Amino acid sequence: MRRVHSKEVKMAALDRLQQRGITIEAIAEIVREMQLPYKPDLTLEICMESVLAVLQKREVQHAILVGAELDRLAEENLLSEPLLSLVRSDEGLFGCDETLALGSVFGYGSIAVTTFGHLDKHKIGIIRQLDTKKYGPDGPVHTFMDDLVASIAASAASRLAHRLRDEEEAAEEHRRAAN
Amino acid sequence: MRRVHSKEVKMAALDRLQQRGITIEAIAEIVREMQLPYKPDLTLEICMESVLAVLQKREVQHAILVGAELDRLAEENLLSEPLLSLVRSDEGLFGCDETLALGSVFGYGSIAVTTFGHLDKHKIGIIRQLDTKKYGPDGPVHTFMDDLVASIAASAASRLAHRLRDEEEAAEEHRRAAN
Amino acid sequence: MRRVHSKEVKMAALDRLQQRGITIEAIAEIVREMQLPYKPDLTLEICMESVLAVLQKREVQHAILVGAELDRLAEENLLSEPLLSLVRSDEGLFGCDETLALGSVFGYGSIAVTTFGHLDKHKIGIIRQLDTKKYGPDGPVHTFMDDLVASIAASAASRLAHRLRDEEEAAEEHRRAAN
Amino acid sequence: MRRVHSKEVKMAALDRLQQRGITIEAIAEIVREMQLPYKPDLTLEICMESVLAVLQKREVQHAILVGAELDRLAEENLLSEPLLSLVRSDEGLFGCDETLALGSVFGYGSIAVTTFGHLDKHKIGIIRQLDTKKYGPDGPVHTFMDDLVASIAASAASRLAHRLRDEEEAAEEHRRAAN
Known part of the structure; x- marks a missing residue:
């Protein structure tokens, strides 16, 4: 059996x-909205860098592959019932979409988990556009993908919060050393 | 060594x-606010029942004992540094308070986890009153307790969502059987 | 869109x-092996009851539907690459199989999580029979199912540990009341 | 209120x-034992590097501070009852020790979680020496610390597994380029 290369x-x-029409910019915009209260001059570029860093992680990549596949198969009616109906209707008590997305969120600490919960409830930016419930019974299915985007954004926001703290501390030390 | 009885x-x-001045009613009010959009005639009594059911769980009880103890020890300056300052200031990147609270949330499914995330960000009702950051350096410390209350409310809300679905299905079957 | 009934x-x-040839007995045997050191007279019937109780949970049922579907699709070469190769080879760093299984384990406390970890490493009983790596490139795929069985067994074992404690305490009270 | 510096x-x-007498070497030895089946020439130095990398994480550091504090307070009988007895006896159904430790394990993927479960059951090396149950009622308390060491070792082992894969792939590419 062939071994799949990371690349x-x-x-x-x-x-x-x-x-799925999801750009790095669109995810970075959610990150920026989450972190702006703590860092008013945060640029979209820095948020994009953080999103790209999260996307380097194997756990995140694997979760995307699984989630995107299940969404596609649901769209093409290739899943068996009752899973097909559960995924197509983005059933509120389903939970496997959040579980899969949570797996890679944990890697970025408890702040990432709470941010994910917030995004899952409030569906900001591209997450709202992906909301499966907006579309009719024959529309596109993003049941897994909207949670995955929320998880990438939450992870990137948490990663940034930790980085910003490191930078503040470094700047403080520099100031002290200069005096 | 003595074995502690569950009671x-x-x-x-x-x-x-x-x-800590936290009543079952106060937690039930958060649960009601979370579930009202899905069940407009939800009574506080039903929410209180759900909160009490969550409080029967050993995991939840143990987490309360640990969290309340750490808050009390911080208040009385009995923790060693730098933990004392981290807990007293409810340091944003601390995370152990959310981790402890999350442990018992998982038991109620991924909806409970996302609801916890939402409550942790938005601090509704009694959770807002408990917010350690509101008080001065010598004020009360609820760093762990506010997350625990959010976790109990999130668990009770998720538990209720599952029960309400069960009841809807039972009612539907009853209707069908009657026809 | 139709709403799927719990039944x-x-x-x-x-x-x-x-x-997949997985019986309640086979899972119960793993549970019994896990709990025998703590309760030498544990019967298979009690373990089967505990497995059935775990299988009543929506989270567990949903995870089984998703996992079994992905295994079946991999077996029939209906997944797209590189996901197909990752699932077919039960790639060690894949992780989505464990993540999906862990989602429902959390509901049974931290003992359930550590028991799951143990079963995932040691592959006892039916879990070993399901091990995808045993089969050739055209053999059956149980990449998700072996982790799901480990998660059901771990949950049922943890549930039993909590119940046994409750019973011990009740018996103790009864003894005291009788004296 | 003072802000605590990361350092x-x-x-x-x-x-x-x-x-607590826990050296980086002792943790690295557990990591080596875990990874040797996959990498027979793994040196202790590489395992130590991985342990040190895990210890750089804020989540891990915070969990150590909380766990070590609770162990110390239990040892000095400064916790209130019944928490004191639960921690001193390392009560099997307690769970908060595993929950706290799991929080930082998640960061290293699902392999880290299953390795943690394995270590929690089998108590290899220094983890066995720390086992609270070995000591009498007035002995040292490591109820939280033994789980934290298991979590650090599991995280470092998982981190190493991912790195080794990266290196193998890099070496393979190098070979191909040379041909």
């Missing part, structure tokens, strides 16, 4: 996002 | 909530 | 286990 | 390990 996994994960 | 653990956990 | 979900989940 | 947190966390 192939990474390329495929980025490709799945693109196929 | 003693349960009584102590309920006692810790009371000592 | 349909439950029947489908039990059906998926059966299709 | 102070890190120094304190390393100090707590040292106070």
Whole structure:
């Protein structure tokens, strides 16, 4: 059985996002909205860097591959029942979409988990556009993808919060050393 | 070494909530606010029942004992540094308060986790009153307790969502059988 | 879009286990092996009851539906690459199988999580028979199912540990009351 | 209220390990034992590097501070009852020790979680020496610390597994490029 190279996994994960019309910018905008209260001059570029860093992680890439596949198969009616109806209707008590997304959120600490919970409830930016419930019974299915985007954004926001603290501390030390 | 009886653990956990001025009603009000959009005629009594059911769980009781103890020790300056300052200031990147609270949330499914995240960000009702940051450096410390209350409310809300679905299905079957 | 009834979900989940040759007895045997050191006279019947109780949970049923579907699709070469190769080879760093299984384990406390970890490493009983790596490139795929069985067994074992404690305490009270 | 500098947190966390007689080497030995089946020529130095990398994480440092504090307070009988007895006896159904430790394990993927479960059951090396149950009622308390050491070892082992894969892939590419 062939062994899959990391690069192939990474390329495929980025490709799945693109196929669904999800850009790095769109995810970075959610990150920026989450972190602006703590860092008013935060640029979109820094948020994009953080999103890209999160997308380097194998756990995140694997979750994207699984979630995107299940959404696609639901769209093409290739899942068996009753899973097909559960995924197509983005059933509120389903939970496997959040579980899969949570797996990679944990890696960025408890702040990432609470931010994910917030995004899951409030569906900001591109997450709202992906909301499966907006579309009719024959529309596109993003049941897994909207949670994955929320998880990437939450992870990138938490990662940034930790980085910003490191920078503040470094700047403080520099100031002290200069005096 | 003596073995602690479950009843003693349960009584102590309920006692810790009371000592902090946290009533079952106050937690039930958060649960009601969370579930009203899905069940407009939801009574406070049903929410209280759900909160009490969550408080029967050993995991929840143990987490309350640990969290209340750390808050009390911080208040009385009995923790060693730098933990004392981290807990007293409810440091944003601390995370152990959320981790402890999350442990018992998981038991109620991924909806409970996302509801916890929402409550942690938005601090509704009694959770807002408990917010450690509101008080001065010598004020009360609720760093762990506010997350624990959010976790109990989130668990009770998720538990209720599952029960309400069960009841809807039972009612539907009854209707069908009657026709 | 039709709403799926809980009974349909439950029947489908039990059906998926059966299709893979996984009996309640086989899972109960793992539970018994896990709990025997603490309760030497534990019967298989009590373990089967505990497994059935775990299988009543929506989170568990949903996870079975998703996992069994992905295994089946991999077996029939209906997943797209590179996900197909990752699932077919039960790639060690894949992780989505454990993540999905962990989601429902959390509900049974931290003992359930550590027991799951143990079973995932040691592959006892039916879990070993399901191990995808045993089969050749065209053999059956149980990449998700072996972790799901480990998660059901771990949950049922943890549930039993909590129950046994409750019973011990009740017996103790009865003894005291009788004296 | 003073803000605690990251360096102070890190120094304190390393100090707590040292106070309990836990060396980086002892943790690295567990990591090596876990990874040797996959990499027979793995040196202790590489395992130590991985342990040190895990100890750089804020989540890990915070968990050490909380766990070491609770162990110390239990040892000095400064916790209130019934928490004191639960921690002193390392009560099997307690769970908060595993929950706290799991919080930082999640950061290293699902392999880290299953490895943690394995270590929690089998208590290899220094983890066995720390086992609270070995000591009498007035002996040292390591109820939280043994789980924290298991979590650090599991995280470092998982981190290493991911790194080794990266290196294998890099070496493979190099070979191909050379041909």
